[in-house]
Amino acid sequence: ATTSPVNVRSKARKPLMTPKKKPPKITDKIYFDIEIVNHLDGKSSESGRIELGLFGELCPQTAENFRALSTGETSSEKEVSEVEKLQYKGSIFHRIVPNFIIQGGDLTYGDGSDGMSMYGYDLPKERNGLVFDQPFLLAMANSVTEPQSSHGSQFFITTVKTRWLDDSHVIFGKILRGHDFLLSLSDLGTQSGKPWRSAKIVNCGEILP
Numbered sequence: 001a002t003t004s005p006v007n008v009r010s011k012a013r014k015p016l017m018t019p020k021k022k023p024p025k026i027t028d029k030i031y032f033d034i035e036i037v038n039h040l041d042g043k044s045s046e047s048g049r050i051e052l053g054l055f056g057e058l059c060p061q062t063a064e065n066f067r068a069l070s071t072g073e074t075s076s077e078k079e080v081s082e083v084e085k086l087q088y089k090g091s092i093f094h095r096i097v098p099n100f101i102i103q104g105g106d107l108t109y110g111d112g113s114d115g116m117s118m119y120g121y122d123l124p125k126e127r128n129g130l131v132f133d134q135p136f137l138l139a140m141a142n143s144v145t146e147p148q149s150s151h152g153s154q155f156f157i158t159t160v161k162t163r164w165l166d167d168s169h170v171i172f173g174k175i176l177r178g179h180d181f182l183l184s185l186s187d188l189g190t191q192s193g194k195p196w197r198s199a200k201i202v203n204c205g206e207i208l209p
Contacts, residue, residue, distance in 0.1 A: 003142045004112060004193070005156060005165050007100045024130065027056030028063060029176065029207035030070045032088070036188065037198040045197070050178030051207065052138055055171075059126035062140060062151075062172045068118045069107070069153055070204045086116060086153065093199040095156075096189030102182065103141060103156035103193075104201070115141075115152035122150035130171040132162040136182065138173035139165070159186045 029051060036046040056063040072087035086107045094112045095103040108114035117123045122143045132139075141154035157175060158165075159182065175182060188195040 003144050003147045004095055004103060005101055005139075005141065005162070005169060007097055024055040025057050026053035026173075026176075028054040028067050030054065030067060031205060031207055032070075032201050033203040034093075034181070034185070035200050035202050036185070037200060039196075039198060046184070047202075048178060048181035048184070050182055051176040052173050053176045054138075054173040055128070055130075058128040058130070059170060059172045061123055062126050062170055065117050065119070065123055065153070066138075066155065066172065067206060069105075071206050073118075086118065088153075088201050088204050091201050093185065093195065093201075095193040096186060096195040096199070097191065097193050098186050098189045099160050100162070100189075101156045101158055102185055102189070102199075103154065104199075105141070105154040107153050112154070115154040117152050122146060122152050124150055125170050126172075127167075127170065128172075131166045132158060132164075132171065135160050136175035136179060137171050138175065139169045139171045142169060157182060159183060 032050050034048055035044045038045055054063040069086060069088050091104055091107055092110055093102050093104040094106055094110060106112050106115045108116060135158055137158045139156055140151040141156055143150040143152055185199050188197045188199060
């Protein structure tokens with residue numbers, strides 16, 4: 001099970017004057033082909049592609065988990081048959097809040113109540129010091145059972161700066177292409193988080209050099 005980021009803004013602290021850090025290295029690139037589907041007739045009304053870059057050097061286990069779930073690969077460590085079926089292809093973005101986040105990756109029930117890593121268990125957080133100081137960052141949603149220390153397969157993409165989420169979620173990538181399409185996805189959201197149209201990942205995989 002997984003907890004979702006909370007859309008609550010706290011008082012901003014004055015930023016410390018520190019030298020600019022070098023941007024994290026992109027080690028892997030992933031694509032999602034997404035279709036927006038009408039609830040009434042089930043027909044696709046719009047489609048688009050987003051490309052995501054992963055920070056594999058800063059958080060190797062988290063990035064590899066996301067990459068493998070995107071390609072549908074299996075692992076020799078897997079012993080649970082259900083785990084072999086886990087992949088982001090065919091999953092939906094179950095929670096969309098305008099001017100906040102787009103969240104998906106519940107490969108168990110599709111409603112945000114669960115999720116599982118490629119290994120069949122929650123992964124420990126790889127804390128890396130990155131902060132939500134810009135939009136279009138890729139981060140993991142926290143596990144319900146151990147929200148302070150672990151996550152599974154659920155992820156979210158921010159559409160604005162969300163500094164109140166600093167230190168509570170692991171940032172492991174960013175959006176490289178498809179920003180405008182993501183903003184159109186954000187328009188499907190509501191304050192409750194339940195989108196008024198379904199956004200489904202119909203295909204996904206790794207972009208090889």
